[in-house]
Amino acid sequence: MAEPRPVLEMTGIVKEFPGVRALSDVDFRLFPGEIHALMGENGAGKSTLIKVLTGVYSLDGGTITLDGRSVRFGSPLQAQHAGISTVYQEVNLCPNLSVAENIFIGREPTRMGRIQWKRMRKEAAELVDRLGLDIDVTAPLSSYPLAVQQLVAIVRSVGTGDSDGEGSGTKVLVLDEPTSSLDRDEVQELFRLMRRLKDEGVAILFVSHFLDQIYEICDRMTVLRNGTLVGEHMVGDLDQVGLIQLMIGKALDQLEELHDHQLHSDVGETLVKAEGLGRTGGIAPFDLEIKKGEVLGLAGLLGSGRTELARLLFGADQPDSGKATIGGKQVSLSAPNDAIGAGVAFCSENRKTEGLVPDLTVRENIILALQAARGWTRPIPVSQRDELVAKYIKALDIRPANPEARVGQLSGGNQQKVLLARWLITQPKLLILDEPTRGIDVGAKAEIQKLVVSLSEDGMSVLYIAAELEEVLRLSHTIGVLRDRRLVAQITNGPEITTSRIMETIASGEHQ
């Protein structure tokens, strides 16, 4: 793999923001035909390095060499023309346009100012075909799941320069957390595409929080910590524990602690009981019981109905069959208010769109649920409010610990903690957490999992949804397995239950 000349070389990179040195003296290199992981905790400087590379930020020091020539990009467009394409976590495409239009948007093949639709569709189909994907390019993008949209975004970015000779073809492809919302099969699909591009000689820079994925697909990795380079390693030379230690700069006692953790057996009487609860097009009718102090984990692929089940229990979507009782009382669940009144709290998987109000401060976001329950005429007294907010900022270690900070400016992990704080101050009986650890760094992940454990020990019931089976297995007393929008099994956790056992259940759709 160690080819003599890297396609991209960044040396001594410095980037400063007022008062903060985001990158100091970072070196980074990328060889053609390799997949290179950029590792580090949130705030380590990964995104900054990518933004410097792709021309979003200007350089404050250091040099970038692409193909032996020194370059400096003033805008993402310039970087793209030079052969550096980027696909971000969020898909930046137009869902209402067709796949072909999305691939060619902004560089449609034209003749005398008119778009050549036929040619565009043909070229799009060829491109998709060449990359081994089975996508109908004439269908609107929105008719495909998010995962496929992500693939289209990648096809679009590597397709640059194919149609009109403009640009020089993609030499470097930057994938910034493309897998954070994909399930296992979809990740494999993405990896197939990545391998194909790698074989074509494209150098891929890959950012992901999933260590298993890094070890599966990457050849080499660069580790950053606090804006400095920690080291560059071949993936085979560094095991996961070693990598995590490099990333956080200390031994991983936090996670170790959780590994040894025993599930407490102090589970009380039934709190939530759902009978035949279901919603057409959402999830098939299911029966479910959650006991006091129990952690019920939901396992299943993305789109298997995990989120839909949770949303029904919260009244975010209205059930059209069945009934639910919470604490012995029947609840209509026709709106979130009904569930909230019965002591249910719900942290959505979509922090930005369904959770936070980015314009408001940390304090305002934290008190929002409690205030909504009290109604507008009864504001929380200022002293009590400040006390509550300060208490939860401290308890959850929200940073910056400034209640006046705009929540939109916090990192993902801290935003998640703000959401948790918002519901914890309402002292719910059932806390629904949908993917609370998605897209946040290892340290914050461990903190949130520890919190779930201690909350359930204190008698709170938790419905826990996570894509990582290990996570579900580690925390749950009972594991509900979903498949094709149906709750197919409920497994009591025990020493004999393993992730492969759950995977078998997901695959077969039944539990022995």
Next chain:
Amino acid sequence: MSTPSVTTPSRWRALTHHHLFWPVAVLVVLLLVNVPFTPDFFSIKMTDGHLYGSLVSIVLFGSPLILVAVGMTLVIATGGIDLSVGAVVAITGALACSYISDQADQSALSGVLLAMGLGLLAAVVCGLWNGFLVARMGIQPIIATLIIMVAGRGVAQLITDGQIITINSEPYKLIGGGYWLTLPFSIFVVAAVVAVTVVLTRRTALGLLVESVGGNAEASRLVGIRSMRIKIMVYMFCALCAGIAGLMISSNTSAADGNNAGLWIELDAILAVVIGGTSLLGGRFSIGGTVVGALVIQTLTTTIYTIGVPTQTNLVFKAAVVIVVCLLQSPKFRAKVFGAKFGAGSGTKGSAKPATAPADTAPATEAAPKMEVS
């Protein structure tokens, strides 16, 4: 502004980053522009126990606009807009005046109070209708309120039979044209409405909930905020403010003109809200900013007359000033023209680094002090 121990440059910086800085600066400049043309612009004289002067007239003539704009601020903060306020002004004035004109004794206090109550009730019903269409039926606010904007003028003309109704009622004259404690009575009405609004939004949780609904509607629903109720309430409040403005305008002229009363006031009101720094996208709002914004617009109108801009170039001149104000509000523009010192630190936007920076380069987070009371 918040920490007393800051150095001078950072205090200056905090000042320029205060959300009211640019609107107030423009207002002051506009006022000063008048001085060379009218040397006694700032002087206030006492005549017949009434205070007279340009400043007093600006507030007096700006009163209806301030009222309408204050109501509009809350609607805009929920992510909506209310185009019907001008028509509501006309309907309220028409109802009140036609009721009074039917009375044998037009100056009877009970009749006048009833007329005002009737007008305001009609206004609130209009607001209820708007709120119902927007919150309950899910119609785009701009379309929903367009209905009354167009139809309301017709209703006002029906009420007045297409005539301009003139009345002669002493008590009614007080609201828009009378004096109390040496000052125009309108000023007290405006002060009361602004004070009530501030108390209503900032001393209760209404302001927070409105900002939440406007900032992220889906998140607000999932957190249990009854956003439908809040939206309906806000549209009703906006219409009530427009109704009071309608009483004021018809009282000032002692006449109800279904065609021209409050014509285009919705546009000036929206402008005032924007100048005051409330985003049309909804979310954060500032009542204080809106009041300053409305005063800017009224001062502009006055200035156009005092410096003698030819009537036909009136609107162009106004537009030019508005563009300047809006540009000054844009952090991007300020950073480009004045350098980073005035820009809202747009360079720091992408980094979510904690605010460990030294005082003179503090990130934007702490640069804009939060408004508790406008």
